[in-house]
Amino acid sequence: MTGSLTGLWQRVPRWFLAISDQGLVAILNLALAVTVTQVAGLSTLGRFAVVTTTTTLMMGVARLLVTDPWLASRTAPTEPVPELRWLVALAALGSAVVTGVVVLISCGGDDRWLITVPIAAAVVVQDFGRYLAFRVERAAGAFASDLGVLLVAAATFVVAVAVGRSGLTAVLLAWLVGLLAGILVLGGRLGGPFGPRGAGQFWQRFCRSLATRLAFDTAAYMLGVSGSLYLLAYVGTARDVGLVRIVQTMFSPAALVVTGLTMWLVPFLANRSPEHTGRVRTRASVWLAAVGLPLIALAVILGPWFARMVFGVEQAPDFGALALAGISTAAMAMAAPWIAAARVSGDYLPIAWSRAVAAIVTVVGMALVAGLRSTTGYLGLLAMQNVTVAIAAVLTVRHSEAAASRSDRVPEPLREH
Structure with a gap:
């Protein structure tokens, strides 16, 4: 047995x-x-x-x-x-x-x-x-x-x-x-x-070499996501933070499916030839869309009912907050294969810089604009971060692949000179 x-x-x-x-x-x-x-x-x-x-x-x-x-x-x-x-x-x-x-x-x-x-x-x-x-x-x-x-x-x-x-x-x-x-x-x-x-x-x-390369991107992520939540707890209310937690919990199944599907993507891409990378990335995107997007749509549609029935809150998150959380999760899902490809290629710095800039905009915006010190404001800034990173990831990988393609077309004698 x-x-x-x-x-x-x-x-x-x-x-x-x-x-x-x-x-x-x-x-x-x-x-x-x-x-x-x-x-x-x-x-x-x-x-x-x-x-x-x-x-x-x-x-x-x-x-x-x-x-x-x-x-x-x-x-x-x-x-x-x-x-x-x-x-x-x-x-x-x-x-x-x-x-x-x-x-x-x-x-x-x-x-x-x-x-x-x-x-x-x-x-x-x-x-x-x-x-x-x-x-x-x-x-x-x-x-x-x-x-x-x-x-x-x-x-x-x-x-x-x-x-x-x-x-x-x-x-x-x-x-x-x-x-x-x-x-x-x-x-x-x-x-x-x-x-x-x-x-x-x-x-x-x-550990030292890779740890220093990951530090910049991770610090930007923590500032944009965790740091801004601390700021919301300070300048907002405990109720705002609680509603954010409820919304993030409702979308966590979709987010964790993304994490599960991409957990093996980096080593999988690293073991494939560059010619095969594009097909693998496309296949992973299809898997993520097929599994993640229905969960996101379900969370947006059933979110208010779920919050009232399961969490027992009288004033549930509104449709705007749920829609912004859905956009944020979808952007994260669509960016995952591109981010993995960027890590494999080594051309990851532009993505880290895009995350850092978006994180700074989030913290400064929440500190200076009163309208952003709310559940919807926080989730909107989080969506902005993920969309920015997704765009940067696609552009970075496309640029890297185009540069590699041009290099492959250069005649061998010219490369030597």
Whole structure:
């Protein structure tokens, strides 16, 4: 029986497992947002959005500095070594510290939010374990880990409700227990010795080069998305942030499908010839349109009903806010294959600059224009960012391909001179 199940997992396409894994993440995010709203209200959801944005941001920093460069290195050890485990531990500790500071500043002295400090550390470790599973081509491990997080968190919350503990504390504790279960699922590969000796040399050798190239683009993304949300929380209201969270949660299935389908696109393109890249990019665009666009349309049409029925809010996001979120998600989906092609070609700087400019416009606009300090204003600026990046990605790849085509047509004797 075990052998037949193993063979079945091996026959499942990796892209399908990637989409399914992202689907589990979407379900968990939705369940957390809905449960927090139901047990504590919309204002608490706004604080929850700020805290989860922080944990996501710090997870992104860990990916930028450690996970992504290690995954991209052809010479780094495939399995975690003590130096790598130490770097992940430092990233997890940094995430916990930053989240603790944000909680102390933004959560009004409510001690219940301190539970998110160990959650922030666990998120980094569990995320690294997922990517480790993908690196060794065992996507089923990542799927099992995220399934464990979801099921154990749900079971823990049900037990808490059964004993009369159904508030915010129960939700956060259930999330923490679920994350620990997901880490245990991957424990066989994550566990082992770790220490600071040689960690600096490891990072310099295997991570530094790519980490510095990714830093600019990631910093621009964080400024445009996370930084502007912090600004909205400061100059707007907790209700605005809560509504933004509801809208983003409704579109998260489409966004995570995009993430799942593009997770393997960069290495897939890197293993193909330049002549084949265009066909692969077109095929990926068709897949993204076929899967993502119906989900986007469904979220726009059913959004107000969904917000009232599931989240229990009386004043749901209006059609304008939902339409802007749909445009933003569609632009992200359509840009994904082009961004992947730009990374493979190495001509990525124009895309990073376009994201940086759009992020600066977002923050300055929200700070100076009162009409943008709202749910619709934030979502409109986010749509502007994604559309700008999508246009830049298409133009960059087209220019790169045109330059390569002209180079191929130059006669060999002229190239030598």
